[in-house]
Amino acid sequence: MVKYIWILTLFTFFGLSAQEEVVQSVYFDTNIYLIDADQAKVVIDFIKKTDSTTIESIEIFGYCDDVGKEDYNKKLSTNRANGVRDLFIENGIKNKIIITIEGKGRILIDDDIVENLPEVRSKNRRVDVVINFKPQPKEDLHIPGFYNSIQKTHVVGDRIYLENILFERGSSKLTNKSKLELDKVARMLLKYKNLKFEIQGHVCCTPPNQREAIDKDTKKRKLSTNRAESVYKYLIYKKISKDRMTFKGYGNTQPLGKNTELDRRVELVITKI
Incomplete structure (x- = not known):
């Protein structure tokens, strides 16, 4: 069975309506871009529970680790991003609010990274779904200094x-x-x-x-x-x-x-x- 890791971060300084964006990431095993039914349900439920009136746009970015040829990884990252896009459209998410679907290919690793290299690479094999919310009125800082x-x-x-x-x-x-x-x-x-x-x-x-x-x-x-x-x-x-x-x-x-x-x-x- 394909191993997926789903991690969701909500930046809740003043509740959902005050956020500018939310990023949800899904991490893939090597050379995998298909999403199984259980994991698909997680992301679709999340989108549907978000107040659609607050969403301005959705962006989808696919990535790969640095192993393998650049052209292959570019295609794989694009397939991952497109797969998430297709999943959204199949489940009633309007195509017009998905403004970006992009495979960004390999994420290069600094030469001095030696420890935890497999973990670093695993975090680079992913799709980021960025939900952009409609602008909120600017706040006065009122912070000393x-x-x-x-x-x-x-x-x-x-x-x-x-x-x-x-x-x-x-x-x-x-x-x-x-x-x-x-x-x-x-x-x-x-x-x-x-x-x-x-x-x-x-x-x-x-x-x-x-x-x-x-x-x-x-x-x-x-x-x-x-x-x-x-x-x-x-x-x-x-x-x-x-x-x-x-x-x-x-x-x-x-x-x-x-x-x-x-x-x-x-x-x-x-x-x-």
Whole structure:
């Protein structure tokens, strides 16, 4: 019998209606893409129990481990994603809300990973179902030491949330709109030359037991780090000295306990004034 592992994570800061998305993952044995009846019932029941009026869209992403040829794994990951899509449609899920069905192929593993290699690979053989919910009104942060712009005076530890620095889902590439916002940030940093800071990348809504998300461009689980580095490199391009800044990805380890949109963020943390 094919072995499947189903893990469901609900991010419940303020109940289901306040979430931005939910990720459900199904893990497959090697070379398998068919879903048996018992496991199909689990995912269909979950979808049907979700208030359909709150769902904006569904995305389905298939993955494989790094064993085997790239072309084969690309096809296998696509078959896994398509199989989940077909299951949804057969059970009355409207095709129009399934906006993405994509096989992403192999997830590469860092060369320095030696321990628990079979476990790492098993977590890479999966399909992620991402349920995106309709936008909720933005919340005011009201967190001491948390700002949405650079101030004239700061203290060490102050955090500047770059709310308009946006990325496409799963990507670390800056959009044109984000670059325009960073141009404004750079002008303020050039004005207040005493500020030194760490650029921090954060993500939300990752599959269970994963603190970090996958960068779709590199296929490595370093999305928050790569986003922070993208901001770092752009600020260097805008003449901000390397000596004033560092960057680091924190994955999903620092949620704010508010809307999950705020957990998918890049921020500057003041380290010296």
